[in-house]
Structure formats: C-alpha cells, structure tokens
Amino acid sequence: MHYYQPMWTLVGGGMKTLENSGKPMSQVLPKKADWIKQRVVSFDPANNKIKGLPEAFETPGVGSNYSPLYVNNTFESLKNFKQGNAIFTFPATPIKCAGAPQKIMYIADEYLRKNGKRDKANIIFNTSLGVIFGVKKYAEVLWEVVKERNLTVNLRHNLIEVKPDSREAVFQNLDNPEEFKTFEYEMLHVTPPMSTPDVLNQCAPLVDGAGYLNVKKETMQHVDFPNVFGIGDCTNLPTSKTAAAVAGQIGVLRKNLSAVMAGKNPNSHYDGYTSCPLVTGYSKCILAEFDYDGNPLETFPINQAKERRTMFHLKKDFMPDMYWLGLLNGYWEGPKYFRKAMHLGLK
Ligand SMILES: Cc1cc2nc3c(=O)[nH]c(=O)nc-3n(C[C@H](O)[C@H](O)[C@H](O)COP(=O)(O)OP(=O)(O)OC[C@H]3O[C@@H](n4cnc5c(N)ncnc54)[C@H](O)[C@@H]3O)c2cc1C
Structure with a gap:
C-alpha cells in the first residue's frame, strides 16, 4: 500500500x-x-539528460560520432542532406576529445562542398563553452577557419531537447538560463553529456563533486588514499581528456607507483600534456599540443597552429599504429623526448 x-x-x-x-x-x-x-x-542535476534522446537517434538526420551505435548515422545524414541547418553540438560537461565535436563539422563542410550542396546548408556549431577552443593560440586560428568557411558559431548554447517529429533541437542559453532557442535541423550531430561510470561516481570517498577520481594534478596520487593512483579520462586531472594525455601520464604513473611501492615519495610530475589533432577537412589538420596552463607544447619546430597536410597524414596514417601498437602495449609515453630533440638549439 x-x-x-x-x-x-x-x-x-x-x-x-x-x-x-x-x-x-x-x-x-x-x-x-x-x-x-x-x-x-541519487540526484545528478549537473548532468541532465537530453530530452528526446536516445530515441531521436533512430530517426533521420540525427547521429553521434561518440557512439558506435550511431556513428554511421552521421555519414548517412550527410549523404541524404537536402537543405537546411546542419547543427553540431558541444555539451555542458567535461568530454572526451574536446576537438571532436567541431572536427566533424569541418569534414561535413568539405563533404557538402565536394558534393555541390554547400549553398543549401547553414552549418552551425552550438557549443556550451564560452570559447571555440580552450587554448588561445589554436582558438585564434579556428575563428579564422570558421569565418572563412562561413560556419556559424553560437557560444553558451546547450542542447536540452531533440524533437524528431518536427526535426527541431532546443538549446538553453547558459548565460540566461530562462532563454531557450529552437533550431530546425536537416542534420544534427550530437556530442552527449558525459560522466564517469556509475561504479566510480557513486563511490563518494574516491571522487570529487563532479564524480571524477580525485587525484593530485602533478603526481596523480589520490588526494586522500596514498595507495590509489589514477590515469585517464576518469580522473579530475584538469587537462583535456585524450589518449595523448594518457600517454603523457603513463610514465609519471609508472615512476610514482614504483616509488610508493618501494616506500619512497612519488616525485615524478605530470605537466598536463595533451594533444588534439584538429582535423579541419579531408586533407588538413592543426595539431594542438599543450599543457595544464594552456601553453603550447608542440613536438615539431614549426608553427603547429597552421593547417597542414603533413599533420593530417600524421593523424590519419601514423597515429592509429601509435595507439594500437604503442599506447595499448605500454610502449608509447608521449612525444616528450622527440620534442626535446627537435627543439635542440631553439629557444
Ligand atoms: C569521437 C572521439 C574522438 C577522439 N579523438 C581523439 C584524438 O584524436 N586523439 C586523442 O588522443 N584522443 C582522442 N579521443 C579520446 C580518447 O579516446 C580517450 O581520451 C582515451 O580513450 C581515454 O582512455 P581511458 O583508458 O582513460 O578511457 P577509455 O578509453 O574510455 O577506457 C575506459 C575503459 O573502462 C571500461 N569500463 C567502464 N566501466 C567499467 C567497469 N565498471 N568495470 C570495468 N571496466 C569498465 C570501458 O569499457 C573502457 O574499456 C577521442 C574520443 C572520442 C570519443
């Protein structure tokens, strides 16, 4: 009763x-x-789910490169594009690879140009962030790229609802939460809000207020439990969540774990190195590499903020093996030593 x-x-x-x-x-x-x-x-007000999803992924025009279930929808939507808005979203939570939500927009732009449909499309990047990219050096170039390609960027726009019947997406203005804007879409690429797995975020002693493993940013040792260390996307290391960052963390973790197991202090420090290959089309890429403070930490002695074909091939043809063979087998610990060697004699 x-x-x-x-x-x-x-x-x-x-x-x-x-x-x-x-x-x-x-x-x-x-x-x-x-x-x-x-x-x-439990309650999780910071990670509100998007109304209408995931059901809308089963309807025309809606896809996400962040899910193996819906990634193919993205290309289907592009192939079937007739005319209207092509909208790309960025959520209001930390996410994996902060560049990916806009990389697909640049690829879509070039695809539509190649197929003679670009003049039928309004391409729109609706991001919950207040910037196009978190590091000034690369953000400045990306603003030029979007301007040159006639891509609209709306900052502080957070997707809250998808209405597949009317093909509409509703966004909240994060600067004025009472204000909502509805956009019709022909194509919608969703980057969903993300969190750590429940098994972790519901273990209060281990996590911070947002549900991420609470570790010290230099040593990667847990703030309360000295026998616990963290690595990768599940931690609250304040850097962009990428496989490149994981590579930059592995060596530090290995040294610090060994030290603690030998009864010594963990003295090896992670500088926040992360990298985002910002693919800006079918043959171009800006290879962003930076540290905790947003200072560029570029491997090559050239300006990596420039769109380059070489960086595109590095990303497309070389990085997959670096991941599958190097990183997953514990051999690749980031480009630190290459960077030092390539910058010998340079300031
Ligand atoms: C679309 C996209 C594009 C990206 N592009 C790039 C890029 O260009 N460059 C780059 O460096 N990075 C990129 N990344 C990010 C990169 O994939 C991640 O940062 C990286 O995989 C993080 O590794 P991880 O081991 O910390 O987490 P994950 O790779 O997420 O691995 C976590 C593992 O934990 C497992 N798991 C979850 N819950 C449990 C449980 N309860 N018990 C046991 N196991 C569990 C999961 O199944 C998974 O295998 C991209 C990511 C996406 C989604």
Whole structure:
C-alpha cells in the first residue's frame, strides 16, 4: 500500500483511525500524472539528460560520432542532406576529445562542398563553452577557419531537447538560463553529456563533486588514499581528456607507483600534456599540443597552429599504429623526448 503523506492520526476518542488517515497512491494521484514506480537512488542535476534522446537517434538526420551505435548515422545524414541547418553540438560537461565535436563539422563542410550542396546548408556549431577552443593560440586560428568557411558559431548554447517529429533541437542559453532557442535541423550531430561510470561516481570517498577520481594534478596520487593512483579520462586531472594525455601520464604513473611501492615519495610530475589533432577537412589538420596552463607544447619546430597536410597524414596514417601498437602495449609515453630533440638549439 502506498500512502500519501502526511497522515494526521490520533487513534481512539472519536478521532481518525490509521485506515481513515491515508489512501493508496493509485487513488490520489491526478489522472494526468505519470506514476514512476521506482525508488530514486541519487540526484545528478549537473548532468541532465537530453530530452528526446536516445530515441531521436533512430530517426533521420540525427547521429553521434561518440557512439558506435550511431556513428554511421552521421555519414548517412550527410549523404541524404537536402537543405537546411546542419547543427553540431558541444555539451555542458567535461568530454572526451574536446576537438571532436567541431572536427566533424569541418569534414561535413568539405563533404557538402565536394558534393555541390554547400549553398543549401547553414552549418552551425552550438557549443556550451564560452570559447571555440580552450587554448588561445589554436582558438585564434579556428575563428579564422570558421569565418572563412562561413560556419556559424553560437557560444553558451546547450542542447536540452531533440524533437524528431518536427526535426527541431532546443538549446538553453547558459548565460540566461530562462532563454531557450529552437533550431530546425536537416542534420544534427550530437556530442552527449558525459560522466564517469556509475561504479566510480557513486563511490563518494574516491571522487570529487563532479564524480571524477580525485587525484593530485602533478603526481596523480589520490588526494586522500596514498595507495590509489589514477590515469585517464576518469580522473579530475584538469587537462583535456585524450589518449595523448594518457600517454603523457603513463610514465609519471609508472615512476610514482614504483616509488610508493618501494616506500619512497612519488616525485615524478605530470605537466598536463595533451594533444588534439584538429582535423579541419579531408586533407588538413592543426595539431594542438599543450599543457595544464594552456601553453603550447608542440613536438615539431614549426608553427603547429597552421593547417597542414603533413599533420593530417600524421593523424590519419601514423597515429592509429601509435595507439594500437604503442599506447595499448605500454610502449608509447608521449612525444616528450622527440620534442626535446627537435627543439635542440631553439629557444
Ligand atoms: C569521437 C572521439 C574522438 C577522439 N579523438 C581523439 C584524438 O584524436 N586523439 C586523442 O588522443 N584522443 C582522442 N579521443 C579520446 C580518447 O579516446 C580517450 O581520451 C582515451 O580513450 C581515454 O582512455 P581511458 O583508458 O582513460 O578511457 P577509455 O578509453 O574510455 O577506457 C575506459 C575503459 O573502462 C571500461 N569500463 C567502464 N566501466 C567499467 C567497469 N565498471 N568495470 C570495468 N571496466 C569498465 C570501458 O569499457 C573502457 O574499456 C577521442 C574520443 C572520442 C570519443
């Protein structure tokens, strides 16, 4: 029996009995209300789900390169594009590879040009961030790229709902949360809000307020538990979450773990190295590499903020083996020594 609350019960003396003081929930719930017969186990207001997803992924025009289930929808949407808005989103949570939500926009732009449909498309990047990219050096070039290619960028726009029946996407203005804007779409590429797995984010002693493993940014040792270390996307290391960052962390983790197991202090420090190969088309790439402070940490002695074909081939043809053979087998610890060698004699 589900009783509504509160019950004012004073038994005896002509007052109400328990039975007369309550009613089953099924009798009192307004007819239009949905009764969700499940127990709430936690609240997560920072990671609100997007209304209409994932169902909308089963409808035309909606895809996401962030899911093996829906990545093929992206190319299908491009192939079937007739005319209208092609919208690319960036959520209001930390995400894997902060460049990927806009890389696909540049590729889509070039695909539509190659297929004679570009003049039928309004290409729009709706990002919850207040910047196009977190590092000034690369952001400046990306602003030039979007201007030159006639791509619209709307900052502080956060996707909150997809309405597949009317092919509309609703965005909240994060600077004025009462304001919502609805965009029609012909194509919608969604980068979903992300979190750590529940098994981790529900373990309060291990995580910070956002659910990430709470580690020291230099040593990667847990802030409270000296025998716990973290690496990769599940940690709150304040750098961009990439496989390149993981490579930059591995050597530090190995040295610090060995030190602690030998009864010594963990003295090796991670500088926040991360990298984002910002593919800006079918043959161009800006290879962003930077540290915790947003200072460029470029491997090659050339300006990597420039769009280059060489960097595109490095990304497309060389990096997959670096990942599959090097990183996954524990051999690739980032380009630190190459960088030092290539910058010998340079300031
Ligand atoms: C579209 C896209 C593009 C990207 N592009 C780049 C790029 O160009 N360059 C780059 O460097 N990085 C890129 N990245 C980011 C890169 O893939 C990640 O940063 C990297 O894989 C992080 O590695 P990780 O081991 O920390 O996490 P993950 O690779 O996410 O691995 C976590 C593992 O934990 C497992 N797991 C989850 N829950 C449990 C559980 N309860 N028990 C046991 N196991 C569990 C998962 O199955 C998974 O295998 C991209 C990512 C995406 C999605």
